[in-house]
Amino acid sequence: xxxxxxxxxxxxxxxxxxxxxxxxxxxxxxxxxxxxxxxxxxxxxxxxxxxxxxxxxxxxxxxxxxxxxxxxxxxxxxxxxxxxxxxxxxxxxxxxxxxxxxxxxxxxxxxxxxxxxxxxxxxxxxxxxxxxxxxxxxxxxxxxxxxxxxxxxxxxxxxxxxxxxxxxxxxxxxxxxxxxxxxxxxxxxxxxxxxxxxxxxxxxxxxxxxxxxxxxxxxxxxxxxxxxxxxxxxxxxxxxxxxxxxxxxxxxxxxxxxxxxxxxxxxxxxxxxxxxxxxxxxxxxxxxxxxxxxxxxxxxxxxxxxxxxxxxxxxxxxxxxxxxxxxxxxxxxxxxxxxxxxxxxxxxxxxxxxxxxxxxxxxxxxxxxxxxxxxxxxxxxxxxxxxxx
Amino acid sequence: xxxxxxxxxxxxxxxxxxxxxxxxxxxxxxxxxxxxxxxxxxxxxxxxxxxxxxxxxxxxxxxxxxxxxxxxxxxxxxxxxxxxxxxxxxxxxxxxxxxxxxxxxxxxxxxxxxxxxxxxxxxxxxxxxx
Numbered sequence: 001x002x003x004x005x006x007x008x009x010x011x012x013x014x015x016x017x018x019x020x021x022x023x024x025x026x027x028x029x030x031x032x033x034x035x036x037x038x039x040x041x042x043x044x045x046x047x048x049x050x051x052x053x054x055x056x057x058x059x060x061x062x063x064x065x066x067x068x069x070x071x072x073x074x075x076x077x078x079x080x081x082x083x084x085x086x087x088x089x090x091x092x093x094x095x096x097x098x099x100x101x102x103x104x105x106x107x108x109x110x111x112x113x114x115x116x117x118x119x120x121x122x123x124x125x126x127x128x129x130x131x132x133x134x135x136x137x138x139x140x141x142x143x144x145x146x147x148x149x150x151x152x153x154x155x156x157x158x159x160x161x162x163x164x165x166x167x168x169x170x171x172x173x174x175x176x177x178x179x180x181x182x183x184x185x186x187x188x189x190x191x192x193x194x195x196x197x198x199x200x201x202x203x204x205x206x207x208x209x210x211x212x213x214x215x216x217x218x219x220x221x222x223x224x225x226x227x228x229x230x231x232x233x234x235x236x237x238x239x240x241x242x243x244x245x246x247x248x249x250x251x252x253x254x255x256x257x258x259x260x261x262x263x264x265x266x267x268x269x270x271x272x273x274x275x276x277x278x279x280x281x282x283x284x285x286x287x288x289x290x291x292x293x294x295x296x297x298x299x300x301x302x303x304x305x306x307x308x309x310x311x312x313x314x315x316x317x318x319x320x321x322x323x324x325x326x327x328x329x330x331x332x333x334x335x336x337x338x339x340x341x342x343x344x345x346x347x348x349x350x351x352x353x354x355x356x357x358x359x360x361x362x363x364x365x366x367x368x369x370x371x372x373x374x375x376x377x378x379x380x381x382x383x384x385x386x387x388x389x
Numbered sequence: 390x391x392x393x394x395x396x397x398x399x400x401x402x403x404x405x406x407x408x409x410x411x412x413x414x415x416x417x418x419x420x421x422x423x424x425x426x427x428x429x430x431x432x433x434x435x436x437x438x439x440x441x442x443x444x445x446x447x448x449x450x451x452x453x454x455x456x457x458x459x460x461x462x463x464x465x466x467x468x469x470x471x472x473x474x475x476x477x478x479x480x481x482x483x484x485x486x487x488x489x490x491x492x493x494x495x496x497x498x499x500x501x502x503x504x505x506x507x508x509x510x511x512x513x514x515x516x517x518x519x
Contacts, residue, residue: 127401129403129405129432129434130432131401132400132401132402132403132406132410132432133400133406133431133432133433133482133483134483135398135400135401136397136398136399136400136507136513137471137483137484137485137513137515138395138462138465138469138471138485139471139483140462142462142464143460143462143471144460144471146460147458147459147460147471147472147473148458149460150458150459150460150496151457151458151496154458154496154497195463195464196461196463197463197464198460198461198462198463198464199459199460199461199463200460201460244481246428246430246431246438246439246480247420247429247430247431247432247479247480247481247482248480248481249457249473249475249481251457251458251473375483
């Protein structure tokens with residue numbers, strides 16, 4: 001049984017900047033709000049719900065709402081790292097269904113590149129309880145993801161060449177995106193011959209670092225109807241977390257196993273129904289493990305699944321990240337799920353670049369991972385449908 | 390070639406973990422066990438994450454284990470090996486692998502605990518090939 005659609009995504013906006021030297025974070029939030037509202041055909045004064053992550057400067061989104069000038073009935077600043085925005089999509093859909101708000105703005109902004117922030121872990125004192133048992137050992141973002149990759153290779157025979165295919169596919173898409181940080185098409189050889197950063201991940205297994213952000217406008221079914229047919233349906237959403245489980249460690253899967261199952265169940269759909277997938281791609285291994293977690297292939301089969309161009313639009317069975325993804329296009333604020341939703345919406349509207357547009361794209365998935373799959377992370381999955389789906 | 394070692398940062402120590410770090414100075418690696426449910430856990434807490442009992446106690450680990458997974462961090466001044474080591478007792482902890490060629494580390498390798506001074510004079514458990 002298909003449940004009634006709770007809410008629609010009516011507007012999306014990806015900030016064109018990739019290096020915001022001359023903009024503050026609140027300014028970026030306001031520019032994103034203006035862009036997403038214009039795309040939806042709504043104004044600031046229509047917004048009565050606001051969602052941002054825990055990095056929005058100020059107290060729980062209040063300062064951002066004040067800067068933008070929002071008069072709100074509802075706010076939610078759930079923080080699950082890079083997966084936050086797909087969590088927000090689910091929470092906004094429920095808030096709209098419950099009548100708590102009717103036009104929800106979800107915003108992500110950051111400027112790690114302008115601020116020269118390092119992704120190698122900073123010292124944390126008086127911080128989270130695990131810090132004392134981790135920070136002295138030098139965990140960075142890349143080497144914790146690398147440990148997940150190393151274990152996957154050990155258990156399933158996954159190879160660097162298979163991981164490289166994920167970057168190759170992203171680069172095939174990014175060549176058509178004028179805003180992408182990396183537009184050059186690369187080969188498997190280019191990836192495996194790029195410098196080793198943290199074994200077994202090479203430089204080209206890593207995503208870009210960029211500034212900017214993105215925003216979404218979600219609305220009730222009634223408002224969506226009044227705005228024409230560009231809105232896309234939120235058909236199902238799930239979210240879950242995973243951690244080191246008191247020392248019983250298994251890095252071969254993520255909480256995407258749970259978030260995906262919940263989202264597909266709510267939508268009453270399966271992976272085979274998806275015409276397109278946006279998969280968070282902080283590193284190539286993130287995509288490979290996520291595809292297994294979501295059921296696009298069996299556990300351990302991800303390497304085979306991503307090979308030979310299977311993720312390239314027009315060539316493979318599962319076109320993914322047709323904007324070039326975080327691997328080539330944009331990874332604003334080191335958080336990737338916002339741009340994942342935006343490209344999925346473009347695909348369902350038929351507004352992706354013609355070279356990568358999936359013909360008759362009706363059903364799509366977007367998935368985010370937050371934190372680090374080598375330690376603790378949040379996963380969130382949303383299933384979206386075209387207006388007539 | 391054996392690896393150069395980097396300077397180890399001090400651990401963040403609080404009232405729940407003082408015993409762990411003081412014991413490390415005496416060359417002992419401790420893990421927590423729960424007298425209520427009998428299960429071990431890592432990292433150590435006062436409250437058992439398996440059953441929420443406060444009846445937890447320290448036990449000394451043998452210091453022997455196997456590498457569950459690892460990575461060599463190359464893009465840094467002094468390359469180092471980060472790893473998850475599964476102790477004989479059954480819990481897995483994040484650590485470093487030292488006293489080895491960084492190119493010779495392998496998943497499944499047996500290792501044993503050794504201790505390194507941190508910059509502020511604390512003692513940090515790391516592992517070397519056994």
